[in-house]
Amino acid sequence: MSEENKGFFKGLFKKLGIGGAEEPAEATGEQSTEELEQQEQQEAAPTQEPAVSASPAQAQSAQPVVTPVPPSEPSAPAPRQLWTEPTAPAPVPVSEPVEQAKPSFFERLKRSLSKTHETIIGRVDTLLLGKKQIDTDTLEELEEILITADLGVKTTVDLIRTLEQRLKRDELQDGAALKRALKEEIQLRLLEHHAPLVVTDKKPFVIMVIGVNGVGKTTTIGKLAARYAGEGRKVLLAAADTFRAAAAEQLETWANRVGADIVRHKEGADPSAVVFDACKAAIARGTDVLIIDTAGRMHTKVNLMEEMKKIRRVLTREIPDGPHETLLVLDAATGQNALSQAKLFKEAADVTGVVLTKLDGSAKGGIVVAVSHEYALPVRFIGVGESVEDLRAFDPVQFVEALFQ
Numbered sequence: 001m002s003e004e005n006k007g008f009f010k011g012l013f014k015k016l017g018i019g020g021a022e023e024p025a026e027a028t029g030e031q032s033t034e035e036l037e038q039q040e041q042q043e044a045a046p047t048q049e050p051a052v053s054a055s056p057a058q059a060q061s062a063q064p065v066v067t068p069v070p071p072s073e074p075s076a077p078a079p080r081q082l083w084t085e086p087t088a089p090a091p092v093p094v095s096e097p098v099e100q101a102k103p104s105f106f107e108r109l110k111r112s113l114s115k116t117h118e119t120i121i122g123r124v125d126t127l128l129l130g131k132k133q134i135d136t137d138t139l140e141e142l143e144e145i146l147i148t149a150d151l152g153v154k155t156t157v158d159l160i161r162t163l164e165q166r167l168k169r170d171e172l173q174d175g176a177a178l179k180r181a182l183k184e185e186i187q188l189r190l191l192e193h194h195a196p197l198v199v200t201d202k203k204p205f206v207i208m209v210i211g212v213n214g215v216g217k218t219t220t221i222g223k224l225a226a227r228y229a230g231e232g233r234k235v236l237l238a239a240a241d242t243f244r245a246a247a248a249e250q251l252e253t254w255a256n257r258v259g260a261d262i263v264r265h266k267e268g269a270d271p272s273a274v275v276f277d278a279c280k281a282a283i284a285r286g287t288d289v290l291i292i293d294t295a296g297r298m299h300t301k302v303n304l305m306e307e308m309k310k311i312r313r314v315l316t317r318e319i320p321d322g323p324h325e326t327l328l329v330l331d332a333a334t335g336q337n338a339l340s341q342a343k344l345f346k347e348a349a350d351v352t353g354v355v356l357t358k359l360d361g362s363a364k365g366g367i368v369v370a371v372s373h374e375y376a377l378p379v380r381f382i383g384v385g386e387s388v389e390d391l392r393a394f395d396p397v398q399f400v401e402a403l404f405q
């Protein structure tokens with residue numbers, strides 16, 4: 001404490017009639033703020049240096065834990081943490097870190113769906129504002145909202161028909177009842193074709209990932225590989241997108257990151273040859289899950305479809321019951337385009353499941369309902385961000401809850 005402050009406190013204590021006290025800290029047997037700071041620095045010092053080999057998580061945990069005291073409250077040093085506990089390294093999350101903490105994931109899902117919420121529920125709320133009675137005109141307006149919110153014409157017409165029947169049965173007395181009914185009906189349609197992707201004990205379980213360029217195939221494969229490797233499965237990635245220069249490198253980066261094996265050839269190589277080698281390697285190495293990345297761009301759409309068929313022919317020669325899953329990746333932000341792609345690929349490629357990526361920040365999340373209901377395709381996963389934990393197993397009940405809240 002500065003001499004000036006010491007003088008000030010002496011004067012103050014004299015005025016208050018507290019004799020003998022040199023200064024408040026000593027008078028109460030407590031340490032001054034300044035001393036506390038010094039002590040804190042000394043004691044925190046050894047833990048401030050992270051070990052050279054520490055993981056980022058460990059390094060983080062080595063930061064001194066200091067609760068700063070607001071400068072306006074110098075008289076309350078008690079809550080300050082005076083030393084840093086010798087901290088055990090924070091556990092490094094291996095798999096499903098967010099699924100264990102469901103509430104926080106739900107909050108994140110809600111945030112990801114906030115724009116879609118605005119586009120659907122925000123507009124429904126505006127429509128219902130001050131409405132005392134629900135009639136067929138209300139349902140007509142609702143129809144328009146749902147179509148423009150990417151739920152698709154077929155799904156919307158089906159939803160409105162059901163709501164009309166419920167209106168006739170006198171089940172929609174007010175806005176709240178209509179909103180409840182809409183939620184139930186959307187949920188029912190999502191549940192109709194819902195099935196999670198179950199990796200069986202087929203060895204190798206083969207997942208072929210398809211979709212047009214830029215939708216998030218390679219990123220989804222990386223996230224899936226992390227998930228399965230985290231479950232203790234042996235994962236092999238096949239870089240069968242030989243069309244784009246950086247495609248194999250991108251996949252290799254993911255493989256290294258998550259501890260998966262990879263089979264890759266040179267750029268421009270025959271994708272079927274990569275798949276052939278990957279199948280052989282997977283069988284030889286006892287791989288649990290083989291995931292095949294494919295090109296999203298070809299000179300023409302016909303080329304793309306032909307290429308996929310060729311890959312499939314080669315694959316089934318090596319693994320007769322494969323692929324066990326043909327996963328179509330769709331970018332939710334593209335709305336109706338995603339729906340057209342679902343149609344095209346379903347017809348040409350025996351799609352067994354869908355991943356809807358980039359739901360975060362998209363206002364077109366209604367497409368999830370359209371894809372599932374209109375094309376009777378199970379949505380296996382949703383992508384709500386770029387990092388590894390942002391691929392979530394799709395849960396219709398949770399999705400609808402997050403959308404409506």
Ligand SMILES: Nc1nc2c(ncn2[C@@H]2O[C@H](COP(=O)(O)OP(=O)(O)OP(=O)(O)O)[C@@H](O)[C@H]2O)c(=O)[nH]1
Pocket residue numbers: 211212213214215216217218219220241244247295296297357358359360382383384385386390
């Ligand atoms: N915000 C967000 N970005 C995503 C998501 N999934 C993928 N991306 C991003 O989308 C971009 C394209 O992803 P890729 O995985 O390279 O797409 P691709 O389908 O493999 O593309 P091609 O190989 O060109 O066919 C990347 O920048 C990803 O980080 C998601 O769920 N949310």
Ligand SMILES: [Mg+2]
Pocket residue numbers: 217218219241247293
């Ligand atoms: Mg790719």
